[in-house]
Amino acid sequence: MLTPAAVPDLALSVDDAARVLTPEGERIPDPTLDPWLGSLDPGLLRALYRDMVLTRRVDAEGFALQRQGQLGLWPPCRGQEAVQIGTTHALAAADMIFPSYRETGVVLARGARPDEFVMAWRGEAHTAYDIQRLRMAPMQVIIGAHALHATGYAMGIQRDGADEIAVAYFGDGATSQGDVSEALVFSASYQAPVVFVCSNNQWAISEPVDVQSRVPLAARAPGFGIPSMRVDGNDVLACYAAMRWARERARRGEGPTFLEAVTYRMGPHTTADDPTRYRDAAEVERWQRRDPITRFETYLRAQGLLDDDAVAEVAAAADTLAAAVRAACVGAQTRPGVEVLDDVYAEPHTGLAEERREYAEYLAGFAETEERA
The missing domain is CATH 1.20.5 (Single alpha-helices involved in coiled-coils or other helix-helix interfaces)
Structure with missing residues (x-):
């Protein structure tokens, strides 16, 4: 006689996620991630830091532009820079990305021009950026729909014999949508070369993740026959290593992978949201101490790869980019209807x-x- 299986007693906190950098910026060993890090090029490490800082600055500018009536909406990504920048830097230029609406850092890491961050949110374009140049599908606002788009594209890669993969980025809330479950079914059935990156930022608008799922989200994927990994989404090196592992699986013909990056949305869901109505300040303060940029900066300083002058130089570059984004937005000419x-x-x-x-x-x-x- 079969007996019902108990719900696994798996913690929903970040403490059980794989990481190589502690919140204090100390390097620690991890047998799963270490083989995918090896001896990292100092140039890559500095680029990861630079892109995280630039992402945060563009995000702040986008928020301000919306508040000033220049944009119709803006979905902040403050706090999620490590998962976006780390995973994107682990991809090849040919890999096709299917982002949700919050992946500002992914857009930046793919080489977007200043105007390409804001034109869609201003209502001036269907897609703000050149899809083929950035190898990114349009940002998807319909929750979870693009997981199926990525899966279908990956099945096309199989039939074309192309040396590339597809990647879908979505949040924890999307895992409650049927489209994501269907994408997991199809990708597993056809062993499609696709990586699903779930940025678990703890809140699906006002719904906490522990209401959405009784187990860590990464624990769901094996039920579809898909290997998964749960990583500290505020550790940029862990995110980089996890994506390298997942990408190589896909390139070897071993099928899809599900990555759950445990992170936190420091701001509102969008500029139309007031997070103080559903979460307390103590929770935000706890996650502030896990800030991904501060953590990585501490590590790089300890390695002698970053000093005050370098930090100031990156900050100046971030301000320059933000000014260009603002100028592109304010100076935009509305096209004939x-x-x-x-x-x-x-x-x-x-x-x-x-x-x-x-x-x-x-x-x-x-x-x-x-x-x-």
Whole structure:
């Protein structure tokens, strides 16, 4: 007679996640992650630090621009820089990324121009950046939908025999969506070369993760037949190593991997949210002590790879980038409304031409009304 299995007694805290840097910035051994770190190039280490700092500064600028009425919305990523920068730096340039709406650091690490951070949030473009140049699909606002897009793309990679992988980034809240479960089913069934990166920032808007799941989110993936790893999402080296492991599995034809990066959203869910209504200040303060940038800076200073001058230089570069983002946003010229149809199809056709003519007449009606007024 079969007896029901008990719910695993697995802690939901970050303390059981794999890491190589303590919150105090001390290097510690980890048998799972260490083989994927090896002897890291000092240039890479400095680049990881620089990109985290730049991400935080762009994020702060985006928040301010929304508050000043220049953007319609902004989803802050403060506190999640390590998982975004660490995992992206472990990818190859050809790998295709499917981001959610909060992956500002991923956009930065892929080489976005200043205007490409804000034009979509300003409502000036469907997708703010060049998809092929950055190798990134449009930021997805529909929660979890892009996990299926990444899986389908990865199945195409298999059939094309291409040397690349697909990566889907989403938050803990997305794991409660059916699309993510379907993506896990398909990717496991076809052994698709895709990596799922779940940034567990503890809150799906106002819903805490321990209400969403009785076990760590990484514990769910093996039920679909997918290997997983739970890493400290505030440890940029751990995130880098975990992605290197997952990427090589995919390239060897060993199928999908699920990474749960345990981190924290220090700000609101979006600029339309007030987190003080559902979480207490003590919790925020605890996670502030785990700040990913402070942790990595402490480590680099101890290694002699960073000093006050270098920190000041990075801060100045961050301010310069933020100023360029602001200038691009404030100086943006709104395109004629009819151009909303320009990029619907790769090739024009008669049906689209008719729609364009009808829409142009519709818009012209507003201009006539204004003239009469």
